[in-house]
Amino acid sequence: MIRVIYEWHVSRGSLQEFSEAWEQTTVLVREIYQGAHGSTLLQDGSRVDHVLTIARWNSEEDWRNFWTSDNPPEIMKMSKLGNLLSVKVYEELGHYISK
Numbered sequence: 604m605i606r607v608i609y610e611w612h613v614s615r616g617s618l619q620e621f622s623e624a625w626e627q628t629t630v631l632v633r634e635i636y637q638g639a640h641g642s643t644l645l646q647d648g649s650r651v652d653h654v655l656t657i658a659r660w661n662s663e664e665d666w667r668n669f670w671t672s673d674n675p676p677e678i679m680k681m682s683k684l685g686n687l688l689s690v691k692v693y694e695e696l697g698h699y700i701s702k
Contacts, residue, residue, distance in 0.1 A: 604640075604695035605663050609656045613685035618651070621684040625656060628677035632658075638665025654685070663692055 613621045622644060629642040638661035647653040660666040 604698065605660050605666065606693045606695055607658045607660065607666055608689075608691045608693065609658070610688040610690075611654045611656065611681075611685040612652055612688055613654050614652055617684045618646075618654075621654070621681060624677050624680040624684060628681060629658075631677060632669065636665070636669045638662060639669065659695070666692070 611621075625642070625644050632639045633641055640659040640661070642656050642658040645655045645657065647655075658666070660669075
């Protein structure tokens, strides 16, 4: 498994619309693309215009296949609502959820 961390700058006025576009995108990506396991949206408590989206994929290959395909329009909408600052790929060494 990998996690892909996208760092965004989203103006306060666009945050709600960005959040809705992110949710729509996440649903579509999970339904359409092999290896996609959803995403998390996080907001910086001290910088409300700074958000992270963290996607979980089976492999870097699955993630790269997604980006070389025709992306859903919601991806473009997110990019119009926010400025993508960085993208980093991390190998997941462990994943624990308490009961």
